[in-house]
Amino acid sequence: xxxxxxxxxxxxxxxxxxxxxxxxxxxxxxxxxxxxxxxxxxxxxxxxxxxxxxxxxxxxxxxxxxxxxxxxxxxxxxxxxxxxxxxxxxxxxxxxxxxxxxxxxxxxxxxxxxxxxxxxxxxxxxxxxxxxxxxxxxxxxxxxxxxxxxxxxxxxxxxxxxxxxxxxxxxxxxxxxxxxxxxxx
Amino acid sequence: xxxxxxxxxxxxxxxxxxxxxxxxxxxxxxxxxxxxxxxxxxxxxxxxxxxxxxxxxxxxxxxxxxxxxxxxxxxxxxxxxxxxxxxxxxxxxxxxxxxxxxxxxxxxxxxxxxxxxxxxxxxxxxxxxxxxxxxxxxxxxxxxxxxxxxxxxxxxxxxxxxxxxxxxxxxxxxxxxxxxxxxxx
Numbered sequence: 001x002x003x004x005x006x007x008x009x010x011x012x013x014x015x016x017x018x019x020x021x022x023x024x025x026x027x028x029x030x031x032x033x034x035x036x037x038x039x040x041x042x043x044x045x046x047x048x049x050x051x052x053x054x055x056x057x058x059x060x061x062x063x064x065x066x067x068x069x070x071x072x073x074x075x076x077x078x079x080x081x082x083x084x085x086x087x088x089x090x091x092x093x094x095x096x097x098x099x100x101x102x103x104x105x106x107x108x109x110x111x112x113x114x115x116x117x118x119x120x121x122x123x124x125x126x127x128x129x130x131x132x133x134x135x136x137x138x139x140x141x142x143x144x145x146x147x148x149x150x151x152x153x154x155x156x157x158x159x160x161x162x163x164x165x166x167x168x169x170x171x172x173x174x175x176x177x178x179x180x181x182x183x184x185x
Numbered sequence: 186x187x188x189x190x191x192x193x194x195x196x197x198x199x200x201x202x203x204x205x206x207x208x209x210x211x212x213x214x215x216x217x218x219x220x221x222x223x224x225x226x227x228x229x230x231x232x233x234x235x236x237x238x239x240x241x242x243x244x245x246x247x248x249x250x251x252x253x254x255x256x257x258x259x260x261x262x263x264x265x266x267x268x269x270x271x272x273x274x275x276x277x278x279x280x281x282x283x284x285x286x287x288x289x290x291x292x293x294x295x296x297x298x299x300x301x302x303x304x305x306x307x308x309x310x311x312x313x314x315x316x317x318x319x320x321x322x323x324x325x326x327x328x329x330x331x332x333x334x335x336x337x338x339x340x341x342x343x344x345x346x347x348x349x350x351x352x353x354x355x356x357x358x359x360x361x362x363x364x365x366x367x368x369x370x
Contacts, residue, residue, distance in 0.1 A: 119349045123350045152342035159348075159349075179368075
């Protein structure tokens, strides 16, 4: 079930969403995720369970919706002086955050939902960060790979390894960045 | 919970596993996955629920265990005459199978389990297919990229796009293959 976007801030619908999201975050901090249920969330948020079912469909969609909010970047990529240095710094931080316990939980929640909306949103947030780095490089007059290549050759291998194999180490992340930047020269 | 490997074929433990896996596959074919429960599986398999809990821990681990079995390749990669052609044929089929409805369900089940064992197994199956292609290329005296590069630059972008964005089209899959093969020349 798609969650309505662009809620009027402060409107009733936005207040319900904020309150439900807050309840989910609190409960996840307090108990094992297998114990979190819609009735518990509803009670904590001061809404009825049917409000939650109507809006999110099921628990998994709600958890994905909360997770993707937490995956939204809260800062611009650091300016490290060059496109390559920016991308290296960003990729190392991304690998570290996504491989952490909370990072893995959030990815798992986003991917467990049937609707792919939140997974796409998550990739879009990542893409936007790369766009910022690419535009900064262009303003400096540097050559920089196109954003799709960075997604395919830096972001994808980091995420694949986190999900299916070992956490990529720093040296490996740097290799990925070097390779894609070199190919754009 | 790790599932025991290398069960003696035909032994009691192997028979229980086969019977439980079969029950899961049948139930998933007959009903919505949200309706499949451990008591239902146990009844169908002719074992007690506690046998299942003891062995698999929870439903999600059992579903992941069944999914990874279905993700195990059932054929050698096709010999298309050259390393590049082999990899191209393999990658196109991989993208198609993983992006299909059943493919996505299986990946979701594997990733939803808390234990990463099955996700690793799944990546290992994929890796083995690439190893076969690489060895065949070597026997023909061709240059071929190392297996890690193929995992990072072909497998990972296909999987990332399936999970987080759009299904990669054939042209894109071919680009990924061309790039990694060219880089190894």
